[in-house]
Amino acid sequence: RVMEGRLALNLKWPLVIWNSALAVFSMIGTIRMGEEIIHVVSTYPIIDSISYGLDPYQPAAFWGLCFAFSKFFELVDTIFVVLRKKKLIFLHWYHHAIVLVYVWHAVKDSTAAGRWFVFMNYFVHSLMYAYYAVSAVGIRLPRSLCMTITFLQTAQMFIGVAISFIVFYCKMEGMTVQHTYENLYFCFAIYVSFAVLFSNFFNKSYLKEEKKVYTVNNSTYPCVIAGHGNQMYYIPYEYSALIGPESWWHDNDQARLNKKINKSQIIPILKEETYLVIQAYWRYTVHIAIAYNLRWPLIGWNVALAVFSLIGTVRMGEELVHVVRTHPLIDSISYSPDPDQPAALWAFGFALSKFFELMDTIFVVLRKKKLIFLHWYHHAIVLVYVWHAIKDGTAAGRWFIFMNYVVHSLMYTYYAITAAGFRLPRRLSMTITTLQTTQMFIGVTISFIVFYCKLQGMTVQHTYENLYFCFAIYVSFAVLFSDFFSNSYL
Structure with missing residues (x-):
């Protein structure tokens, strides 16, 4: 109402100074x-970081x-929005208002988990205010940078x-946890509300957009290849160097290979059933066998x-970084990796590795270790899903595979x-x-x-059939x- 009938103020330099000050403060x-958190996590059980205060x-x-x-000072952000006659959305003022109340409630109770909340907010704000x-x-900064900051929020x-x-x-x-139930309920309620509101904001700001055909390095994308269902959409990317079998893969006829993959789905299913039968048999008969010392084979x-x-x-990672840096982030789950390039080979190698990882179960059985449900269920269901995803050329697979490679390398x-x-x-x-x-x-x-x-x-290279399968197993794994x-640590 204050600005009704008035012209929007040009506050360029006050805005630059204000955001710079908050960026430096947050950094x-x-x-x-961060120094305190690193000390706590590196010298004490990680659970202590949310149990005992600063x-x-x-x-x-x-x-x-x-x-x-x-x-208190961040309320000035709202004043800048009003004076410049920008749209004041609900998320903005609700976030500023409710956080102010919650933070002081947490300070009063010396909430231990606050070290994480404060650190995360400082970190995100250092990026956000620097961007502002x-x-x-x-x-003019890349839209993908703004999208990344919103994603982090x-x-x-x-x-x-x-x-x-x-x-x-x-x-x-x-x-023993330094966190009152009163503050905990407050904390949970506002974080859930923020998760919903920020997710909705992210969707409206970055996901509701029509796909366009872009030109990158004199080539357009998405490219289309036949072989996975009707068509497969992918982002072309030429690796700077090929190593080992990557040259063979690059020179191979991918269309013919795709047909072979589509026809070979019965193989992993049959091997899957065999694996389940074998593990079930060993599970009930291993008690009569001796435990083998397989130290060196295991190493x-x-x-x-x-x-x-x-x-x-x-x-x-090289292909994923290229896609994220040069294309809208949403394209990384919309279009598959280039089928002629190493990323596709390592995706195929990832699928093949799920057969070899069944050896983990054999080691567990031969060493007479406890074979828990999570172990064999995880190995069994992933094998089936991965080959189903390979058949469909699932675009989001680049994320699933990369994450799995990272975790497995560790x-x-x-x-x-x-x-x-x-002893670690x-x-x-x-x-x-x-x-x-x-x-x-x-x-x-x-x-x-x-x-x-x-x-x-x-346009998303992901069938509904595989998507339902994907969601179901990830929920079960979560x-x-x-x-x-x-059970293991808490």
Whole structure:
């Protein structure tokens, strides 16, 4: 109402200075809070970081208090919006208002998990206000950068929900946690509301857009190839160098290979059934056998899988980085990797590796270790799903495969070192399990985004059949890995 009938004010330089000041403040806060978090996580069980509060006499507590005061100053953001006659959306003023109330409630209770909330907010704000400052100067930044910052904001909210769940679980288990139930309910409620609102904002801002044909390096995309169903849409990318079998793959007739893949689906299904029968048989007969000492075979096996996964991470990562940097982020789940390039080979190698990973179960059985449901279910269902996705040329597979390669490169390295007899910190195992669990929740999120895009009529290289399969197994994995994490570490 104040600006009704008035001209919008040109506040370029005040806006530049204001955003720069908040960016610098947030960056310093990130560093100072980060130092304390790194110390806690590296020297204590990670669960302690949400159980015990900050040392009130150290800088982290000071920067936690500064964070609370900064929420008053950030209300100036709203004043800038009003004076410049920009649209004041509900998310903006609701977020500023409710956070101010919650933060001071948390400060009053010295909430332990606040170290994570404060650190995440400092980090995101250091990027966000730096972006605002540069934009206010008049420099036009890539839209993908703005999209990335909004994605980080949204991810921050989902992490907040997850931390709230963990805190609640710990308190229900009778553990000592510096977090009152009153603040916990408040925390959970606002993080859920933020997760919904930011997700909705992300969808409206970046996902509701028509696909266009772009020109990159004198070639257009998406390119189309026959062989997976009716058509497969992909983003062309030429690797700078080919290594090993990548040259053979590059020169091979992909259309003919696609037909072979489509016709060979019965093979993994039959092998899957065989695997289930064998593991069930061994599960009930292994009690009559002796435990084998397979130290060196186990070391060799895990080292081989670790190296394979590391190479896969690098080769898949190169294509993924290229796509994210040069195309809209949404294209990374819309169009498949170039079928003639190494990324496709390493995706195919990933599918083949799921057969070899069944050896993990054999090692478990021969060494008379406990064969848990999560182990054999995970190996069995992933094998079927991966080949189903390969058949359909699933675009989002580049994310699933890359994440799995990253986690497996760490996991099998850990297994190899422990098999050699070295005792590693328990928090390292906990970190790897956390990454595995996080991978599953990211998979669920990507499935939702793909489903939304398809409902909007966007071109997405992902069949509904595979999408339902994908969502179902990622949800089941998220539940099972969360339960495993809780039973093992909490």
